[in-house]
Amino acid sequence: MTSAVLSPGMAALVLFGTFFALLALRVPVAFSLGLACLPVLVIEPRLSPMTLFNETFKAYNSFVLLAVPFFLLTANLMSIGGITDRLVRLSRVMVGSLPGALAQINVVVSVFFAGISGSSTADAASQSKIFIDAQTKEGYDLSFSIAITAVSAVLAVIIPPSILMVVWGGVISTSIGALYLAGVIPGLLIAGAQMATVHVYAVRRGYPVYPRATLREFVLSMIASIPALTTPVIIVGGILLGWFTPTESAAVAVIYAALLSIFIYREMDWPRLVTALADTGRLAALALFCVGTASVFGWLLAYYQIPRALLENVSDWGMGPIGVGMFIAGAFLVVGCFLDAIPAIIIVGTTLQPLAASVQMHPIQFAIIGIVSLAFGLVTPPYGLCLMIACAVAKVRLRFALKDTMVMLVPMLLVLIGLIVWPEIALFLPRLLAPEMVK
Template sequence: MGTAVLSPGMAALILFGLFFLFLFLRVPVAFALGLACLPILVIEPRLSAMTLVQETFNAYNSFILLAVPFFLLTANLMNVGGITDRLMRLSRSMVGHFPGGLAQINVVLSIFFAGISGSSTADAASQSKIFIEAQRKEGYDDSFSVAITAVSAVLAVIIPPSILMIVWGGVLTVSIGALFLAGIIPGLLIGLAQMATVHAYAKARGYPTYPRSTWREFLCASWVSIPALMTPAIIIGGKIFGWFTATESACIAVLYAGALSLVVYREMDFKGLQYALLDTGKLAGAALFCVGTASAFGWLLAYYQIPKAILEGVSAWGMGLTVTGFFIAFVFLVVGCFLDAIPAIIIVGSILQPLAKAVSMDPVHFAMIGIVSLAFGLVTPPYGLCLMIACSVAGIRIGDALKDTMIMLVPMLMVLALVIIWPDVSLILPSLISPEFLR
């Protein structure tokens, strides 16, 4: 590094300064990351602008990342193939009689959908179209409807199979099977916290409740939903028991969802298939473009040893395991407000990984703290992509839904604190089922 023209401090100033400047100018995140790299690549004699292309391509040259478009396609096939409708019927038979019945169904359907799609943006888009207008007709406040739809959508990145888990495992070399297992309990706890929040709102505001379903209605709804509910079992079980890799499980999920939509439920036509493929291409293109430019950005951080320089100061604080966990969560919570979760994993996750190792934090525990923290960024401005989607469908301003959204995040923060303080919340399932995945 003695031959480098720029010092680590100067390189960091240019990279982060330009990146946040471009964000302020409303340049898309993926482009902002790439453009921030260019001046350094031009200034540094040993590098060139082609380095940006090379490192971006290197990021795409990953078998694991092929799982991203396949999981997105699975979610879209289930939407157009009538599978989501069956799961909604099952959700209604389970929790429709709870206070705030339709909002409770919203949360439970998000839990089911999370076990299939792995994408919060896909969840937010589909759930917003299903629930916001329906809740409006039943007398729910728009701000509440938008808030619960956006907040429940974040479960898709916590409950496996999660696209963030796949990216984290591929970039930071952590067992994806262990991450899938680790996300189950925190995800379900957050889902229960959201249902409790809906209960409190419904009691306070008098939101309507559906009549209790009979056992016959519940069993009928369960019977028609069994094929759909087998999807997460196939994906997670196959990965855990070593039958196939994460990418292969995503491909099998696509074939299974396609078979359900075409053969079992028979609700997908050629036009629906065309829509599913087109929407998948748009979402996957945006997500993977972020992966490429974020990898180039992260490569420059490593080239100038910027993470080492940053952590030298932080390590001197002498934090223990729990305090380090809260520090990591704080960093990801702040970064998630401004940056998409995928580039945040590649850049910030790589920076904080040595800090977690220094206090002997289990890599899976570190991953769950990071992933759960980044989930908040999907509903917190100025980024808040899920909140933006829900507000767009509802036709209201983000500011109108912000108060209820922030209230709903409080019990979720309590679950995050539990994950940090008590590592077994996320580690107990991997340690019981596949202990060889840990460390």
């Protein structure tokens, strides 16, 4: 580093300036990250443009990242194999009698879906097709229907199993099993906040309510859904008991979802399986390409010691754990508006880790604050991938549903602040069920 041509400040200016300039030109994020590295690699004599390819492919040499396509495939198998339909029926008998019944069902299905798939984009795609048109036909406002579908989809990255938790654990060396446990209570709190928001909307706008389900209907729906609801128990329980690693648990989830779809629910056929595999390949390629180019970007940040330079002044502010937590959440909230969550973890997570450690913030709490903050970016422009998907299904522009979406994010923001102020919200379950993972 002593013989580097560029100073940390100049390197940061070139990297981030080029990256945001490319984003402004509407170059896809993954390509922007890679292309932003090229000027630095050309200018620096000790480096070479070949570093871009070497570090990109080195990032793929990770057993943990195999979980990403497996969880995406699980989500797609759920959609084609009748699993999602059973979860919708169970949700209807559970909360159909509440104000805004179909929107409440939307949230509860997202909770169940999150416990199996780990992918918010897959959730947004499948739930949008199921709920947006159905809600508008029952008298719900289209903007509200889009907003609640997109916002509830973010639960998939918070409630275990979560692709973001797998990536975080692999990049920042944090116990993935502990992260899975830590996401349960925050995820349920956010789901509760979303249901409360739906209740307020429904009462004010007179949204319809379904008749209360009978005990027999509830029992029959529960019996039909038990095989599907067993999936998160197998995934998380298997990791905690040491039966398999997070990546192996994702593979088990695929096998289990396939067995349910073929032999129990008997709704999977060959053409639909081919479609699911093709969709998985496209989504996985996009996600993993982001991982590769973001890894090169992060490698250059480390090479020039840019994180240390950025945090030197911040460390002098004398912030305590709560102040640092707010700063970390703010950084992820801003970055999440422009960047996909996976590269954001690789770049911003590794940058902020020393700051969190400087105030003795537990790595699990740091991870959950980061992941929940990044979940906002899935529905906030200009990135807002889940909101984009929901708007695309509804065939409207993104700004059409923006007001209702922002309203629904306020209760989520209160939960995020609670995570910062009370660390035990995230740490309670890991300390109770797997204390050896949080030491």
